[in-house]
Amino acid sequence: xxxxxxxxxxxxxxxxxxxxxxxxxxxxxSGVVIGALPGLGPSVGIAVxxxxxxxxxxxxxxxxxxGIYYGAMYxxxxxxxxxxxxxxxxxxMTTLDGYPLTLKGQAGKALGMAAYSSVMxxxxxxxxxxxxxxxxxxxxxxxxxxxxxxxxxxxxxxxAGMTGDSPSxxxxxxxxxxxxxxxGLDLVTGVQRYVFGNVHLFSGIDxxxxxxxxxxxxxxxxxxxxxxxxxxxxxxxxxxLFPSKQEWKECLPHIGxxxxxxxxxxxxxxxxxxxxxxxxxxxxxxxxxxxxxxGTGVLEGVAAPESANNAASMGAMVPMLTLGVPxxxxxxxxxxxxxxxxxxPGPSLFMKEAEVAWSLVASMYIGNIFLLFLGxxxxxxxxxxxxxxxxxxxxxxxAFILIGSYALENxxxxxxxxxxxxxxxxxxxxxxxxxxxxxxxxxxxxxTESNLRQALIIADGSIIGVITKPISAVILIIxxxxxxxxxxxxxxxxxxxxx
Amino acid sequence: xxxxxxxxxxxxxxxxxxxxxxxxxLAFVQELPFMKRELPGAGFxxxxxGVAIAGCGLLILLENKYKSKKAEExxxxxxxxxxxxxxxxxxxxxxxxxGISIFVLIxxxxxxxxxxxxxxxxxxxxxxxxxxxGKSLLIGAVTTLILYLIFRVFLGVPLPSSYIGI
Numbered sequence: 001x002x003x004x005x006x007x008x009x010x011x012x013x014x015x016x017x018x019x020x021x022x023x024x025x026x027x028x029x030s031g032v033v034i035g036a037l038p039g040l041g042p043s044v045g046i047a048v049x050x051x052x053x054x055x056x057x058x059x060x061x062x063x064x065x066x067g068i069y070y071g072a073m074y075x076x077x078x079x080x081x082x083x084x085x086x087x088x089x090x091x092x093m094t095t096l097d098g099y100p101l102t103l104k105g106q107a108g109k110a111l112g113m114a115a116y117s118s119v120m121x122x123x124x125x126x127x128x129x130x131x132x133x134x135x136x137x138x139x140x141x142x143x144x145x146x147x148x149x150x151x152x153x154x155x156x157x158x159x160a161g162m163t164g165d166s167p168s169x170x171x172x173x174x175x176x177x178x179x180x181x182x183x184g185l186d187l188v189t190g191v192q193r194y195v196f197g198n199v200h201l202f203s204g205i206d207x208x209x210x211x212x213x214x215x216x217x218x219x220x221x222x223x224x225x226x227x228x229x230x231x232x233x234x235x236x237x238x239x240x241l242f243p244s245k246q247e248w249k250e251c252l253p254h255i256g257x258x259x260x261x262x263x264x265x266x267x268x269x270x271x272x273x274x275x276x277x278x279x280x281x282x283x284x285x286x287x288x289x290x291x292x293x294x295g296t297g298v299l300e301g302v303a304a305p306e307s308a309n310n311a312a313s314m315g316a317m318v319p320m321l322t323l324g325v326p327x328x329x330x331x332x333x334x335x336x337x338x339x340x341x342x343x344x345p346g347p348s349l350f351m352k353e354a355e356v357a358w359s360l361v362a363s364m365y366i367g368n369i370f371l372l373f374l375g376x377x378x379x380x381x382x383x384x385x386x387x388x389x390x391x392x393x394x395x396x397x398x399a400f401i402l403i404g405s406y407a408l409e410n411x412x413x414x415x416x417x418x419x420x421x422x423x424x425x426x427x428x429x430x431x432x433x434x435x436x437x438x439x440x441x442x443x444x445x446x447x448t449e450s451n452l453r454q455a456l457i458i459a460d461g462s463i464i465g466v467i468t469k470p471i472s473a474v475i476l477i478i479x480x481x482x483x484x485x486x487x488x489x490x491x492x493x494x495x496x497x498x499x
Numbered sequence: 500x501x502x503x504x505x506x507x508x509x510x511x512x513x514x515x516x517x518x519x520x521x522x523x524x525l526a527f528v529q530e531l532p533f534m535k536r537e538l539p540g541a542g543f544x545x546x547x548x549g550v551a552i553a554g555c556g557l558l559i560l561l562e563n564k565y566k567s568k569k570a571e572e573x574x575x576x577x578x579x580x581x582x583x584x585x586x587x588x589x590x591x592x593x594x595x596x597x598g599i600s601i602f603v604l605i606x607x608x609x610x611x612x613x614x615x616x617x618x619x620x621x622x623x624x625x626x627x628x629x630x631x632x633g634k635s636l637l638i639g640a641v642t643t644l645i646l647y648l649i650f651r652v653f654l655g656v657p658l659p660s661s662y663i664g665i
Binding site for chain 1: 504507508511515518522525529531535537538539540541542543544545548549551552555556558559562584589592593596597599600601603604607608612616619620623624627628629630638642643646649650654655656657658659
């Protein structure tokens with residue numbers, strides 16, 4: 001316990017620097033604004049704003065990105081409640097009761113409850129994160145290259161199997177991503193692979209321009225329709241953002257359950273905030289005395305999914321930071337950003353880079369306080385953001401993407417790569433091929449290949465020797481099960497809708 | 500012509516198969532060995548990826564065929580598969596967004612990055628947003644200034660400039 005507090009104080013000492021604190025605030029603020037814009041979720045936000053971290057201290061960079069991540073998680077609920085359009089898939093369940101509350105003239109109360117439950121879910125999860133992450137990292141220290149290879153496969157199969165409607169499309173995206181990560185010089189033999197004499201390709205294709213194209217440009221092209229905001233201004237007044245004592249009494253147990261469930265589901269690779277909010281809403285409906293009224297505008301129906309999705313966003317950072325295996329598109333981009341800043345996520349992170357790891361934990365406490373203030377005081381501004389016309393917003397975002405991709409390597413070639421993947425991303429979106437597995441595969445590709453090659457050298461070239469090691473075998477069996485994630489998720493969704 | 504998801508899936512599946520075959524063929528053309536001294540060579544992973552991509556393409560084709568057949572047998576139209584992928588607004592967005600991005604790519608070496616980005620912002624707002632020229636120019640100028648402050652002043656990125664130094 002003493003060590004834990006010492007570590008936490010180390011983290012807070014980094015935050016004593018006002019500039020770092022400003023990054024945390026800036027991250028949360030931009031996250032909420034991006035999350036509030038229809039169609040733009042945490043992945044787009046992190047991908048587009050990634051250039052801001054170029055040259056930053058690793059602690060400051062990851063604090064900024066984490067702020068965008070959980071800020072966007074809350075921001076998604078603003079559009080879900082006000083215009084029945086979830087900012088991202090994790091906010092889908094919030095629309096079910098959030099929008100009916102707006103129609104009843106209680107938008108302020110719904111937005112207030114979304115902010116309180118998000119902050120509560122987020123804060124309690126940081127405590128769980130603080131307790132669990134070092135333990136998992138401690139166990140993972142015994143992992144060798146074959147176990148790591150198995151973990152990478154788990155990360156890839158779970159995200160490919162669970163994202164999108166069709167596992168074959170998810171796997172297609174993952175394998176294309178793996179292939180992209182192989183372009184460049186083979187670091188073991190020095191042989192050129194798929195370079196065709198282009199010097200720009202010698203060092204490979206970075207994940208950042210690919211992410212900016214797949215998430216950013218593809219989103220700009222998509223037709224999001226007109227935003228029709230018709231909210232009773234009176235309901236958004238400060239005093240109307242606070243639920244009554246009775247409403248608190250009804251919502252608190254759901255927030256508690258949603259938080260626990262969200263954190264653990266978030267830790268599972270590929271599961272993430274969307275499934276956490278589905279499950280939390282379903283559980284709340286089942287146990288609530290007013291279960292029959294769910295869907296007609298009850299605050300409990302907002303509290304349960306909102307606490308779960310913010311808790312899940314914290315939970316998703318556990319496998320990313322402790323094992324180096326991100327479970328979602330957003331955490332994959334964050335992991336890539338950490339690597340770009342010279343930090344390798346994994347079990348030794350909490351020992352070798354204790355300052356970075358613990359400053360991130362500390363920033364999440366402070367960030368949740370910022371989130372609460374922004375959620376309450378900044379609401380009128382976020383509502384105004386919804387009124388910005390799509391073409392204006394898209395032009396500014398496109399400009400940011402183009403200049404940001406140039407800044408990565410000071411090369412117009414990277415800008416070309418971004419535009420190319422923007423086109424690919426648009427077609428992928430139309431054909432319902434998920435982009436997250438491709439990004440994850442690009443981030444993990446090199447590590448997967450090098451760990452397999454290393455493991456095979458240790459096992460004298462025997463693949464059986466690699467996959468039958470006890471820990472690797474267990475992880476690989478789980479990976480095979482996760483490959484069938486979509487049918488399982490569909491089953492859960494069907495059950496929820498049947499109820 | 501209607502481009503349905505069904506047709507799109509077929510194109511995707513075939514592209515996957517073809518792409519996978521090309522990746523494997525190129526591995527042989529570039530002499531990337533699959534195995535070297537009983538250990539994986541430089542071509543090991545690329546060949547596996549190529550085979551897997553082709554396999555996924557084939558699965559997509561089969562899945563598509565199965566879904567259409569099932570819908571046919573049940574005598575109902577699979578709404579998802581019959582959805583038209585072409586949307587006029589998106590086609591326009593696609594043409595202008597990609598066209599203007601390529602404009603930035605080509606013009607930056609001649610007129611500088613900030614100027615070409617400024618022009619692209621003004622053009623997109625004017626064409627897609629149908630805003631007045633004054634408003635478009637104002638937003639374009641403010642955006643360019645903010646980008647200059649973030650990337651040139653704050654991050655110290657040496658942005659390509661034109662002959663006049665901007």
